[in-house]
Amino acid sequence: MTLEETAEKIQTMEIRGAGRIARAAAQALHDHSQTIHPADLLTYCQEMEKAAEILVATRPTAVSLPNAVNLVMKPLKKESELQSAKKNLEERACSFITRSEEAVNKIGKIGAKHIRDGDVVLTHCNSEAALGCILKAHEQGMNIEVYATEVRPRNQGHITARTLSDAGIRTNFIVDSAARHFMKEVDLCITGADAITVNGSVINKIGTSQIALAAHEARVSFLVAAETYKFAPRTIVGERILIEERTPDEILSEEMRKKLPYVTVRNPTFDITPADYVDYIITEAGVFPPEMAYTIIKEQLHWDNDDMSSDLPYCEEE
Ligand code: RUB
Numbered sequence: 163m164t165l166e167e168t169a170e171k172i173q174t175m176e177i178r179g180a181g182r183i184a185r186a187a188a189q190a191l192h193d194h195s196q197t198i199h200p201a202d203l204l205t206y207c208q209e210m211e212k213a214a215e216i217l218v219a220t221r222p223t224a225v226s227l228p229n230a231v232n233l234v235m236k237p238l239k240k241e242s243e244l245q246s247a248k249k250n251l252e253e254r255a256c257s258f259i260t261r262s263e264e265a266v267n268k269i270g271k272i273g274a275k276h277i278r279d280g281d282v283v284l285t286h287c288n289s290e291a292a293l294g295c296i297l298k299a300h301e302q303g304m305n306i307e308v309y310a311t312e313v314r315p316r317n318q319g320h321i322t323a324r325t326l327s328d329a330g331i332r333t334n335f336i337v338d339s340a341a342r343h344f345m346k347e348v349d350l351c352i353t354g355a356d357a358i359t360v361n362g363s364v365i366n367k368i369g370t371s372q373i374a375l376a377a378h379e380a381r382v383s384f385l386v387a388a389e390t391y392k393f394a395p396r397t398i399v400g401e402r403i404l405i406e407e408r409t410p411d412e413i414l415s416e417e418m419r420k421k422l423p424y425v426t427v428r429n430p431t432f433d434i435t436p437a438d439y440v441d442y443i444i445t446e447a448g449v450f451p452p453e454m455a456y457t458i459i460k461e462q463l464h465w466d467n468d469d470m471s472s473d474l475p476y477c478e479e480e
Contacts, residue, residue: 165194165213172220172227175316180356180392181266181290184230185259187217191234192255195248203244210235210251222404223365223432225357225394229463233258233391265389265446270294273352273387273444274302281349284309284341284377287367288318289354291387293325295444296352300331307332309344313367315412315429338369342376351377355388355443359397360459362437362452364388365405368430374439384435386452387444393458395465406431 163171168190171177177186194213200206214231221227234254241247273295277283281299283306285292299306308326310333313319319335326333336344351373357365364370364386377384394403410419410427419427437452447462459465 163190163193164197165190165216169216169220172217178318179288179290180224180226180354181262181389183221183224184226184391185262187227188230188234188255188258188262190217191231192252195251195255200244203241203247206244206247207238207241210238221406223356223406224392225403226389226391229391229395230258230262262389262391265391266290266294268446269387269389269444270298272446272449273385274298274304276383276385276442276444276449277304277306277350279304280306282307282309282347284311284344284348284351284373284382285322286311286319286338286341286351286353286370286373287313288321288325289366289387291389291444292352292354293322295385295387296326296331297329300329307334309334309336309341309348311336311338311341311369311373313369314338318367338372341369341373342379345376345380345382348377348380348382351382351384352387353384355386355392356432357403358386358388358393358443358452358455359403360394360456361397362440362443362455364435364437364440364443364452365403365432366435368433371433371435371439374435378439383441384439385442385444386440390445390447390458390462393455393463395459395463398456398459398465403434405433 168186172183177183198209200209214235218228218231269291277299283296308331310322311319323333323335353366353370355364355366374384408429408431410429413427413429440452442449443452
């Protein structure tokens with residue numbers, strides 16, 4: 163697959179979910195590096211930089227995407243020779259993909275410990291990290307039942323319901339607005355995250371914050387399963403997470419909209435759940451309260467103040 167094809171698939175959501183997007187971007191950088199034949203190091207850096215920009219521009223909210231690109235690209239600045247620069251970049255891309263897959267696995271194991279035999283778990287959207295916890299608990303022989311939301315407008319809940327059903331887990335498939343109605347039957351909510359800010363707020367699929375609010379009201383635990391690269395380093399220096407707003411076509415056709423001249427369709431893809439409504443964040447490095455987001459950024463992502471400046475350029479002319 164070419165870099166442009168990967169970018170297109172991320173943009174159209176054929177590749178979706180923060181972890182998958184990050185791995186697809188790392189793979190695309192790896193493959194692009196193997197495909198191009200630049201004459202010198204500077205040309206290589208410039209071409210890779212263009213590729214990085216294309217990937218990062220595809221979806222604005224999931225911070226896993228720029229974090230992955232940054233991990234692969236940033237050390238390029240220190241390179242002095244073309245062949246080793248290429249080799250090192252390709253190795254970093256592969257190692258990110260491996261570490262990402264291992265992280266999702268670890269989260270499943272850690273998260274399963276928070277699920278008890280007989281629990282009813284509610285999940286929203288389609289998060290491989292959140293589902294990993296549920297599937298692991300089931301694999302360990304726990305008798306669990308799940309409430310899975312539909313996830314309007316893109317119906318990611320259908321994928322979740324399919325995965326749960328394939329695993330043989332009893333699942334109740336509900337419309338998003340039924341979450342509060344059923345909360346009294348739920349023991350635990352688990353979702354994923356697209357980004358986690360320095361104050362522990364969790365950005366995830368639209369509707370997550372309403373579910374967290376309903377869980378808070380009903381005194382039901384609300385857990386977030388997220389790899390450490392979902393934490394957003396630059397929120398430390400005041401950068402805000404941009405909430406993607408997608409085309410109104412996902413909600414109402416153009417034909418319908420033409421008949422409703424006073425109606426504007428709004429389609430935010432994600433929302434922000436305040437740290438107050440989150441009990442724990444389950445990462446591959448352990449379980450943390452959301453208040454520890456700063457520490458995770460500093461210690462797990464190893465971001466220091468020098469890294470807080472803009473990513474670009476990854477290469478500089480002598
Ligand atoms: C996906 C979504 C998921 C997170 C975490 O949104 O909100 O909950 O990305 O997923 P979209 P994962 O479908 O718009 O990409 O745990 O798989 O990274």
